[in-house]
Amino acid sequence: MKKAFFAFLFLFFVFLTLFLFAAAGASAAETKTLLVGLVPEENIFRVMEQHLPLAQYIEEKTGIKVRFTVLPRYGDVIDKFKARHMDGAFFGAFTGYLAHVKLGVEPLVRPIGPGGLVTAQSVIFVRKDSGIQSFQQLRGKRAVFVDKAAASYIYLLYQLRRLGVSNTGEKRFFSGHYFTGNNEESIYAVLNGGADVGLAKSRYFEKLSSQDPLVSERLFVLSRSGDMPDIVLCLRKDFPPATKALLERTLMNMRYDPEGIQVLRVLRYSGFEKADAADFDPVARLADGAGIKIPSYRYAR
Amino acid sequence: MKKRLIYSLFLLFTLFTLGSTLTILYIYRTTFSLRTLIALHRVEIIRQNLVISVQTVQSDLYTIGTPYDTGVDETVKNVIHLDKSVDICLGCHHTPEMTARLTQIDQLTDNYKDVLSNLITTSASPGHIKRLRMAAIGIGSTLLNKSRQMALIANNRLNGETLTVMEQISNSRIILLVTLVLSFCIALVIAIMMTRQITAPVNALVGATRQIKSGELGYIIPFKGKGEFGELIDSFNDMSLTLKDSNEQILRYLHNLSNLYSITITFHSVTSMHDIFKELSEGIRDLTEAQQSGILLRDGEGEFFSHMYPACGITEENAKEMRIESPVLENLYHSSMRRALILNEDIQKSPTASVDARLGVRNVMFVWVGHKGKPMGVMRVANKKTGDFTEEDARLMAILGNSFFVALENVRLWESLRLQMKELKDTQEQLVQAAKFAAIGELASNVAHEINNPLTSILGYAELMREDEDINNIRRDLDIIEKESLRARDIVNSLLEFSRKKPLKMGLVDINRVLGSVIELIGVQTKDSNIRIAADWGSVPPLKGDEDQLKQVFLNLASNAVFAMGKSGTLGIRTFVQGDFANIQISDTGKGIPEEIMNRIFEPFFTTKNEKGTGLGLSISYKIVQSHNGFFDVESEPGRGSRFTVRLPLGDKTVKAKLVSINPSGSSLPVES
Known part of the structure; x- marks a missing residue:
């Protein structure tokens, strides 16, 4: 009887200790x-x-x-x-x-x-008044990109590759380029004449088009990717x-x-x-x- | 007063309300100004925050790309803080001009954010980056300037507002102080006035109550005023007058009651008809303040009611003239329902009208003295000194009449008792005399024998003288005859002296000498017997008493002792002083008194001597001793003898008589007196 009591007491303290450690761990995780x-x-x-x-x-x-x-x-x-x-x-x-x-x-x-x-798509857009109607006409133009890790840039590379431009030749394809780091700035850069062609995610292009009439009036989507x-x-x-x-x-x-x-x-x-x-x-x-x-x-x- | 109180309270309330309103107004105004000031401070803080935020972001801007760059997260946090600061500013209420300025700042902030974001995220040529940086710096500078201007405006306004508020606070403090002091002073004045208005009549009331308490009934408060206190004081004055009237009425009643009491007491102390009529008529006169007063009583035959004399205000002749036939008064008694006949105006209706006219009667009143529904008499008063006779007079007289009737009966009874007492006294004297005669009779045989001896000697010597011629022998015989004759005369004189009826004569008595004369008388009685007289004389001072009566007592006791002993024995006589009493013990060695008759020996006519005694001796002795404030002690033992002790007080002290007997076993028993 006494042994059973001490065994029960031992188990109780063991479980109590485990519970306290678990609780402390959970608390730490939660916090x-x-x-x-x-x-x-x-x-x-x-x-x-x-x-x-x-x-x-x-x-x-x-x-x-x-x-x-x-x-x-x-x-x-x-x-x-x-x-x-x-x-x-x-x-x-x-x-x-x-x-x-x-x-x-x-x-x-x-x-x-x-x-x-x-999902969204990547768009390649130009100003309407730039006269650019095809991808070929982009050669030698000033380009503005969002980021090299953005899908729109991959889509550009994809399109350039279709034109035979290698992955490392995109810098020579355009007369100049820079990265805005975000979609909206890319759109505004083209709109404001900072670049001739720009890349962006379709969601932002459409959002700015609905918010700013100038975007829809003056910009033109040259190419659009599939859903991503x-x-x-x-x-x-x-x-x-x-x-x-x-x-x-x-x-x-x-x-x-x-x-x-x-x-x-x-x-x-x-x-x-x-x-x-x-x-x-x-x-x-x-x-x-x-x-x-x-x-x-x-x-x- | 109630209105005044309400008005005062209303005034105080109005004053309090005005003061409170003014205070609240100024507190509100001041707190409002303070709140404005605090709001301005908050605005200033917000604007300072804005300035600081712009400065912080500008600082971030300058350090982007340098070793001191705090990182994008910090810049983002600062810009968001800036944006929020602007939003907070915009969220406040402003003038249109200020709103326009803030809107401009908000737009600038948005531009600043765009340029900054662009600058941070853009990867372009250094020239492009520089342009972006310069644009950002330009916007930031503009923003900073505008923010500073805003802050300056807020600061200037805050300064101006602070001065205004400080002035307002100062003014408010003065006004509040003035209001407080003024309110306090006005409230104090009102309170003092109200207190005076309340305390003045209250003090007057308190003073008046003290006056009344000190006995000044009828005191009138001179305070004149309206309202509740005026009414209260009027009521108090009325109460005071009522108290005075009531007190006077009570005093009058008390006076009348006192008179009644005095008269009643006098009634019960008088013992003659003359005195009672005199007291009654004077009492009625005093009670009713009338000039004439007296009573008519039914005479002996009952045919008339005659006016008794003495009476007040009328002569004895006038009293005799006032004689009314009984039927006339009886009719009047019944027709008036036994109520008093008060004639203040119609005096011709008076049953004594014929005499009244001659006596100059103005008003007259008759009050009945009845007994068992019959008029026994009627009290008459006439000519009240002040005003008319009243029911109150009649009531007092009726009370007096009742006492008078009782007193009259008492006087009659007293006279009857006096007669009876006289008869009783006479009877008692006769009884005492009879007892004395009985004692004398008892002594007579012995006395006769004693007298007979000298007479025999006288006769013998007379015979010898006749035969003897010797003158010397004859002379000697004549001497003997003379001596014997003198002895016989002394005996007879003693007897005569005792038997003579004498009035009570109190004087100083020498007890031993009295007892000596008793022994002398008893000695004659015991001469031929073997009875020995043993006398033991103590030193007893003279005491107050009737010598003759005391001698009768002692002779009676000694005779009883001799009788109890018969032919032989010892008659003991002893005197001594114990305490305040002279003790006279007369004892015998006779047959004693049986216990069953011990309680009866002092009863009149109780005797154990059969035809030889009257049964009055001891009872009369008891009365005599009692009349001397003394008492008996009786001790007796059957077969061995009895001892009677008479205790007589030596001084003037009155000692209640008591009788104590000693039973054969020697214990004391009370003897019924």
């Missing part, structure tokens, strides 16, 4: 702040302002603290993901694909844009599954929650849906068509 990167597809300040309510919402709903960080270059997402021990990032189509291949990040959810769209993922939230591959599931559930249920709807409205999304690696297939095909070898692709500007 860890997730660092999530943002790709500068538009004005970085606006991107940050739009995503701050999302961080607050996630924390309120899950207790998980989220801190967003804006990366000035698309490629920085890849370089700094490891260096800064980031937990995840809202990637564009090509950066997402790059990260998936190079870093092994796993797609979690992707936002549903206006009209239920979850617009934005994809990917998490590092060793992300805790439970937290991952919690995050996924929370984000996917946002559209059913009045508070979540308010946050989505700021982000100009209507919700999130499940994403997976297959979503990057069109990008993979585009990169392949552009002759890009992902492991050796130098995405830095």
